[in-house]
Amino acid sequence: MTSLDLTDAARRPFTGRRVRFGDVSLQVVAGAAAAAVTILVGLIVWKVIEGARLSISHYGLAFVTRIAWNPVLGHEIYGAGSFLFGTAITSLFALVLAAPLAMGVALFLSELSPGWLRAPVTALVETLAAVPSVVIGLWGILVLGPALRGHIESWLHSAFGFIPFFGDPSPAGASIFTAIIVLTIMILPIVSSISRELFLGVPHDLKEGALALGTTRWEMVKGVVFPYSRGGIAAALILGLGRALGEAIAVTQVIGGGVFIHWSIFDGGDTLASKIAASYQGSSTNLQTASLVYLALILLVFSLVANISAQLIVRRVARRHGITRGGHA
Amino acid sequence: MPKLGHPIRTFTVLAAAAAALAVAVSSAGAAPARHSSTTITGAGSTFVQPLVSQWISPIGSAYGYELQYSGVGSGAGVAAITARTVDFGASDAPLTPDQFTACNGCEQIPWALGATAVLYNLPGVKNLLHMDGPTLAQIFMGQITTWNDPAIAKLNPGVSLPSSKISIAHRSDNSGTTFNFTDFLSSASPAWNSQIGKGVAVNWPVGSGGKGSSGVAALVSQTPGAIGYADIAYALHNHLSYFAMKNKSGKFATPGLRGMLSAATSDETPAADNSLSIVNPPAKYANAYPISTFTYVIVPLQSSKAPDLKKFLFWAVTKGQTYGPKLLFEPLPKSVLVVAEKAIAKIHS
Amino acid sequence: MSAQGLTGPGLRVDRLPRRRRVNRAMELLAWLAAAIAIAILAIVVYSVARRGASELNLNLLTKDPIPFSFGNQPQGLANAFVGTLVIVGIAILMALPVGILVAIYLNEFAPAAIRNGVSMVLDVLNGVPAIVIGIFVYGLIVVGHGQSAIAGSFALACLMLPLVARATMEVLALVPNALREAGLGLGIPRWRTTLSIVVPQTVGGIVTGTVLAVARVAGETAPLLFTTSFVGTQTHWDPHHALQSVPVAIFELSESADPQDHARAWAAALVLLIFILIASLGARWVATRSRAKMAAR
Secondary structure, X not given: OOHHHOOHHHHOOOOOOOOOHHHHHHHHHHHHHHHHHHHHHHHHHHHHHHHHHHHXXXXXXXXXXXXXXXXXXXXXXXXXXXXXXXXXXXHHXXXXXXXXXXXXXXXXXXXXOOHHHHHHHHHHHXXXXXXXXXXXXXXXXXXXXHXXXXXXXXXXXXXXXXXXXXXXXXXXXXXXXXXXXXXXXXXXXXXXXXXXXXXXXXXXXXXXXXXXXXXXXXXXXXXXXXXXXXXXXXXXXXXXXXXXXXXXXXXXXXXXXXXXXXXXXXXXXXXXXXXXXXXXXXXXXXXXXXXXXXXXXXXXXXXXXHHHHHHHHHHHHHHHHHHHHHHOO | OOOOHHHHHHHHHHHHHHHHHHHHHHHHHOOOOOOOOEEEEEEEOOOOHHHHHHHHHHHHHHHOEEEEEEEOOHHHHHHHHHOOOOOEEEEOOOOOHHHHHHHOOEEEEEEEEEEEEEEEXXXXXXXXXXXXXXXXXXXHOOOOOEOOOHHHHHHOOOOOOOOOEOEEEEEOOOOHHHXXXXXXXXXXXXXXXXXXXXXOOOOOOOOEEEOHHHHHHHHHHHOOOEEEEXXXXXXXXXXXXXXXXXXXXXXXXXXXXXXHHHHHOOOOOOOOOOOOOOOOOOOOOOOOOOOEEEEEEEEEOEOOOHXXXXXXXXXXXXXXXXXXXXXXXXXXXXXXXXXXXXHHHOOEO | OOOOOXXXXXXXXXXXXXXXXXXXXXXXXXXXXXXXXXXXXXXXXXHHHHHHHHHOOHHHXXXXXXXXXXXXXXXXXXXXXXXXXXXXXXXXXXXXXXXXXHHHHHHHHOOHHHHHHXXXXXXXXXXXOHHHHHHHHHHHHHOOOOOOHHXXXXXXXXXXXXXXXXXXXXXXXXXXXXXXXXXXXXXXXXXXXXXXXXXXXXXXXXXXXXXHHHHHHHOOOHHHHOOOOOOOOOOOOOOOOOOOOHHHHHHHHHOOOOHHHHHHHHHHHHHHHHHHHHHHHHHHHHHHHHHHHHHHO
C-alpha cells in the first residue's frame, strides 16, 4: 500500500551508529522545502493583509457591506458590497446550472455509456477543463455574448420582462448573464469529473443488490448511488464554487463592469475577482490600491473557506466509507 | 553490486545542465542586444497612444532607443511615474496640485495636440450627424434615450433617425479623455456641471464601461445605437462615425486638424505648470472643435536617464510631430513648442 | 448504509410502466447532458480553430506586433511567444525541484502529523485564486523593483508547485515498500536508497505531473497581469525585464476594437490551445499507460 507502513526504525537514521551525513542532508533539504512551502502560504496571507491595511484602517469591517465605489479624487469612497453581490449571483447561479449538467455527464459516464464511448467522452470533458480562461473569455466576448444577446436575452426579456430580473438586453452582450454562462462552462468539468469518480466508486454489490430487488436503473441511482456519494458530491460542488469565486479573467472579459447593484441579470456588474483584474493596473491612489487588495483579501477568505470545507468533507466521507467498506466483506 | 551510481550521476548532470541554462538565460540581458541597449519606458494615456506607437520605429533608427509604452489610462500613468516604475508618464488631464506634490519633483510638458471625437454607431444613417453640448449632456445623463428624440432631430433636420435606443459607452478606468469630455460637458451644460462635474472618472448615471480608448471604441463598434467618446484616431482606425459638434460660434465643427488648430489659438500661453485649457473656446474662434485638448508627458526633473530622456522628448516635440497629421494630431503651435523645449531642458541627472 | 426508498411500496409492479418511463426519461437526460458538454467543447474549439486558422501563419511566431499600423505590414506576436517560453521555462526551474523535494520529505521522512499538515498547506496553496497570487507577487517583488519576467515566473511557480508535489507524492506512494526495505537491508544509506532506487521509479509520474502543471499555467493570465505586463513590442529573452506573454497578449487584444487584433488573438489562442491540448492529452495517455504497466507488474 502506501509508505504509511514504513516501520519507525526505518524512519530514524540508524540509531547507535554514526549518523550518515547524506541521510541528514537529504532530510534537512527536503524538510526545508516543505517548510518553505508552509512559509510561502503564510507569506501570501500576510502580504495580502498588509497590502489592504490602508483600506482596513480607513474603513474597517464596514467596507465589506458598503455598496459604493467612487474613485473620483476628492470624493473617494470604496466598499465591497456590490462586488460581493456580483460574486454571489454569478457563482451561485453558475453552480445551479452546472450541477445537474455535471451530474448528468457523470451518470452517463459511470452508468450508461457503452464501453467504447467512455474513454473518449471522459477525455473530451476533461479537455474542456484544460481550455485557458482567457480563451473562454475571448470566445465569450466575440461569440457567446453577441449570440446570447441576439437570441436568448431578447427572447427572455420579451417573454418574462415583467420580472425585474430580465431587464433590457445588454447592448453588447457583456452582462452578468453572459458571465454566469461562462462560469457554468468553466466549473462543469471539475464537478463532473469528481462526481464520476464518486459514482464509479460506489460498491458494486450495493448497486446490484438494488437492481436485484427490481428497481429501474434510475431508481437504483436515486436510492443507492446518490445517497452513498452525497458527501463527495457536496465536496465537488464546493470545489466548483471555489473555482467560480476565483475566476477573474474570463469574467472580467464578459461581465461588462459596473459598481451599482442592478436587479436585471442583463446589466453589467463586477465580481470581487473581476473588479481586481479590471482596476488594479489603473489604480491611481494608494487608497484605491489598498481597497482593491482588501477585495482580494475577502476573496482569499472565501476561497480558503470553500477549499478547507471541501477537504474536511472529503476526509469525513473517506473515514465513514472506510469503515463501511470494511463492514461489507 | 547493482549499478547505483548511474541515477545519481544522471541527476547531477541534469541539475548542472538546468543551472547552466538558468545562468545563460539570465545573462542573456548582459549580452549586447540585437536592437538597442537603452529602453525608455512610459505608461499612461490611451489618447496619445496611437501617436506614441508611431514613434517606436523611427526613434529606434534615429538613436537606437527602444521605446516601450503601455496604454493604461492617464490616471494609472500618473501613478506609475509617481512610483517611478516607468521613465515617463502620459496624461491628457493636467496634474492637480496634490498629484504634483505626490510625484515629488515632476513637471508636465505638453507634447501633442488632439481632439476627443464623440463616436456613434448608427447603421443605416449615412449622413454626418450634428450634435451640441447641452443635448449630449442630456444623452449622457440618461434623459434622452432614443435616437429620434426631438432634440437630436432639431440638430439634424432632414435626416430620418430611427427610434432605437441609445446605449452609452464610457471609460471604466481613470482617463484623461474622460477629463476632456466631461470638461466640455460641464462647460456646455450647467446641469451636468452641477450634478456630475468633470474629472478623470465620474459617476456615470448610465452606460457601460470600457477599458481604455480601445475598450470604448470596441463597445461602440459592437453595439448598434451606441454613443461613446475617444481620441479621433480610434474613430479613424476602427471606421467609426463621429458627430460634428456645435461650437460657441454656432458652427458645427469636426475633430480635424483645422478644428484643433483653431481651438488651440484660444489659449497660447501655458500656465505656470505648463497646462493649457482649450475646451469650448469663445465664439470668435469660429472653426474651433470644442472638445480639443493638449496632452502632456509627465517626467521627473531628476532622472538617471536624463540625457536619453531629453533626446527622446526633443525629438518627440519636433520630428515626432510630423507623424501626427495622418492620425489627426495637430503639430504643436510655435508658442507651446517654445515652452515645451524650455521645460525639457530642465531635466537633469 | 441503507438503500433508501427501495423497499416494498416503492417498487410496485403495477406502477412498472410509469417507472420505466421515468427511467427512460432520466437516461435520455443523462445522454443529453453528456451531449451538451461535448457540444460546448466542440463549439469553443471550432470557434477558435476556424477564426484562428485564417490568421495562423509563420508571421505570428516570427514578427513583432506593430500597434496602430495603418498599412498591412506583416506583424505577429513573436514577443509574446518568446516571453511565454522564457517565463514558463523559469517557472518550471523554480517549481520542479521544490515540488519533488517536498514530496520526498512528506512521503519518506515526515511523521504523520507533519505529512497531514503540509498536505493541507499544499491543498490550500492550490486553492488560492490566481489573481490573489498575482497581487501577492506584485507586493512582494514588483513594488520598488519593477516588473520582470522572473516575477511572473515566480507567480506561475506558486501555481505549479501543488500540482507537481501532489503528482510526485502519488507516484512515490506507488513504489512498493519492498524496494525501500531491500535497499536498506543491503546496507545502502537512506538517502541513496531514496534518490537512486525510489525516485527513479517515479520519473514517469513526475514528468506527467509537470507536463500537466505546465499545461495548466501556460494559459494563466491573472498572475502575469500585475508582474510582467508593462512591455514593449520587441522580442526579448532577458528575464530581468518584463516580457510579453501569450495569455496577456490575447487578453489585451480581446478588448480592442480592431478586427485585425481579434484575428491575431484567435490565432494566438489556437496555438495556445493546441499546445495545451497536446500536453494534457499526451500526459494523460502516458499516465494511463504506465499505470497499466505498473498494475501488470
